[in-house]
Amino acid sequence: MPFRSVSVVRFHFGGYDPGIQTTDVAITLGMDSLDPTAIVDVAERVLAGVRNDLCTWTGLFSDTAKALSSAAALVGTGTHAISVHIGTTTGDIAYLGTAFLLRQPRSMNIRELVREEAVFGMGGVWTRGVVLYSQTQATGSATGGAVDGTASSTAGGTYNVHVMQVNTGTLNVIWEHSATAGGTGVYTVLASANITTVTGTVFAVGSGTSIFQFVRHRHTNTVATGTFDIAAGFSRA
C-alpha cells in the first residue's frame, strides 16, 4: 500500500513552482446535489447537479522568481495550466487541469511570517493522470520514461507541461506516443513547443484521434549551458 508523505507532492500553476512556500494544497472533485423529493416519497431523494471542482492553496509569502507570490500578474488573465503531482516518478498519480487565479490575499501580523493564499477557479474539471517527467535544473536533452496506458485510445487526452526556470536557450518540449513497448518503441510526436520563458501549457488531443498505448515526455535544449525546471503530466480522457 504505497501511502504518500506530502513531501513528494509537487504543485505547479502556469510557470510557477511554489513548492518551497506551500503549506497546504487541497483538490476537490465536487458535484452539486439537487432535491427532487416529491410528496409520495418516504425519504429524501437526491440528484446530481453540475460539477464544481476546486483547488485551494495556502503558503508562506516568498519573493523568489518561482514562487506563486510572483504570479500576481496572472490574476484575472484567463486560464493557465494547473497540475498536482502526488510523486515525482514517471507513472505516479497526477491531477491536471486549467484554472483561473482569482485572487491572492496576503496577511501580515506582527511576530509572524507573511502568509498568503491563492484562490483558483477551475476552468473545467480535474482529470486524473500520471506524472510523465519532473526535473529541476535539467540540462541538455532528455527522454522521460514511457507510461503504459494498457491500450490505445481515441477518447483524447491532455499533456500539461510547466517550465518554471529558463536560464538562456530554448527548450523544445515534445509529447510523444508509441504503439509498441516502452523505450524501444517507435515514437511519434503528438505535440511540441519551443519554450524560451517560464510558462505552463496544456496540449489537448480531441476525441477521434488515437493516443497510442505508450506515452512519454522528451525535451531538447538548444544551449548546452542552459538549465530548466520541468514538470509534465498526462491524462487520457
Add this chain to the structure above:
Amino acid sequence: MPFFKVASNTVVLVDDASGTARALTAFIDTVGGIGKQTAQLDVTSFADSAERIIAGIEESAEVTLSGPWSDSGTGVDAYLPALVGTIQTIAVSPAGTGAGARKITGEFLCLSYKVNMAVKGQVTWESRHKLDGTLNGTGTN
C-alpha cells in the same frame, strides 16, 4: 463487555462506476454520519401545554469517508474520482462481516472526492456521500 465493538473490525464496501463492490477498508480510517435520521414536524396546537412532534420523511444523511491516500490500483484513488456525481451503493459493516453481523447499506450520491496535502503530514483523502432514498440500517451479513 463483548457487546462493544472495536472500529478496526469495520468493513466498508463502495460500488465502483461499474457497480462492482470494492473493499476500501484498507484505505479508510474514519466513517462519519452513517445512520438513519428523520425530519420532525411540529404539530403543536393551542390545546397543547407542551410541544408535540410527528415524524416526517427520512432525511438524506450525509456520510463522510476519509483516510490515508494511496496510489494503489485497488485503492480509493482508483475508484472514487469516477464516482463523483453518480449514485452508488455503500455498505458498512461496523463490526466485521461475520455471519449475522450488522450491515448498513444505502444508495448514495457522491458529492465530492478531495485530496488533502498539508505540510509535515501524509497525503489524505475524504469523500462526501448523500443518501438517496432510505437507509437499510438493520441488515446483516
